[in-house]
Amino acid sequence: MQNQIVHESIEEYRRYNKVLEGNRRYVDKKLAQDENYFRKLAKGQTPKYLLIGCSDSRAPPNEITETDPGDIFIHRNIANLVIPTDLNINCVIQYAVEHLKVHNIIVMGHTCCGGIKAAMKQDSVGGLLDLWLNQIKLVYEKHQELINSFIDEDDQINSLCCMNVREQVLNIWRNPIIQKSWQDGHPVMVHGWLFRVETGFIEELSLEDSIPDEMSKIFKIKFNPSKHQSPNQHQEEEGNAHSPMRARRRFQRMQSRIETEIRHFTINMQNVNEEEIENKIVQDIEQDLQV
Ligand SMILES: [Zn+2]
Numbered sequence: 001m002q003n004q005i006v007h008e009s010i011e012e013y014r015r016y017n018k019v020l021e022g023n024r025r026y027v028d029k030k031l032a033q034d035e036n037y038f039r040k041l042a043k044g045q046t047p048k049y050l051l052i053g054c055s056d057s058r059a060p061p062n063e064i065t066e067t068d069p070g071d072i073f074i075h076r077n078i079a080n081l082v083i084p085t086d087l088n089i090n091c092v093i094q095y096a097v098e099h100l101k102v103h104n105i106i107v108m109g110h111t112c113c114g115g116i117k118a119a120m121k122q123d124s125v126g127g128l129l130d131l132w133l134n135q136i137k138l139v140y141e142k143h144q145e146l147i148n149s150f151i152d153e154d155d156q157i158n159s160l161c162c163m164n165v166r167e168q169v170l171n172i173w174r175n176p177i178i179q180k181s182w183q184d185g186h187p188v189m190v191h192g193w194l195f196r197v198e199t200g201f202i203e204e205l206s207l208e209d210s211i212p213d214e215m216s217k218i219f220k221i222k223f224n225p226s227k228h229q230s231p232n233q234h235q236e237e238e239g240n241a242h243s244p245m246r247a248r249r250r251f252q253r254m255q256s257r258i259e260t261e262i263r264h265f266t267i268n269m270q271n272v273n274e275e276e277i278e279n280k281i282v283q284d285i286e287q288d289l290q291v
Helices: 002-033 037-042 061-065 087-099 114-120 127-148 153-174 176-183 233-239 244-268 274-290
Strands: 049-054 072-077 104-110 189-195 202-204
Touching: 002 037, 049 087, 061 072, 072 087, 087 104, 087 176, 104 153, 114 127, 114 153, 127 153, 153 176, 153 189
Parallel strands: 049 072, 049 104, 104 189
Antiparallel strands: 189 202
């Protein structure tokens, strides 16, 4: 019996050590490509995206998007939840938005998610985990009619994966840090992705109702005007062409036009280079930006 434990421990250690060996090969490979690679990384980070993903080992954000260290600011937890009172995720969001100045936040769920699967069952998985899964159960309860309309169990799980992403995107829109960013003139866009583990592809989820202007008024926060603003600033802002509110709408409109046009040009104009596409899009939306 004791021999077996020793044998298993040796195996475990060897397996663990392979991870460190992998790191040494990674360093060698990177230095062979660029001998200053790590010195450049050490100078600082300017990531353009915040990605909130699941901790699942099969959904590594950088690898599946072919991005490099420094490109994406990442937060991961079980089933990519954005719980309003979670100190950890709120600090990540605040740092990303207010200090790193990211404009795009992505919530990425994935198919075959163990957290989602567990939340659909009534079996306990342990105290804290049950508490965490309750957040997913709330999403399940809200959308159970749609989810249960699928006959196949995997389809049910994957549809809850989608609905869960949608709900977490809404939680981000409702977040005061995000709402304040619009008022401060730093508009943030929120995207919902579903990573399909079985194909490797990412699907962008359609999230029309998550657009903040259509969000329930109950969650729309009016921040106190600063000392330098008149008490009627909020009312005045609506009519002011340069107000943050107007700027926010303009940015939203521009963002969705850009997305639509890029898709249109990429699909219909195979042999056009990126610069040409960019020029065409700028021409097309110039009018919009004047409004
Ligand atoms: Zn997962």
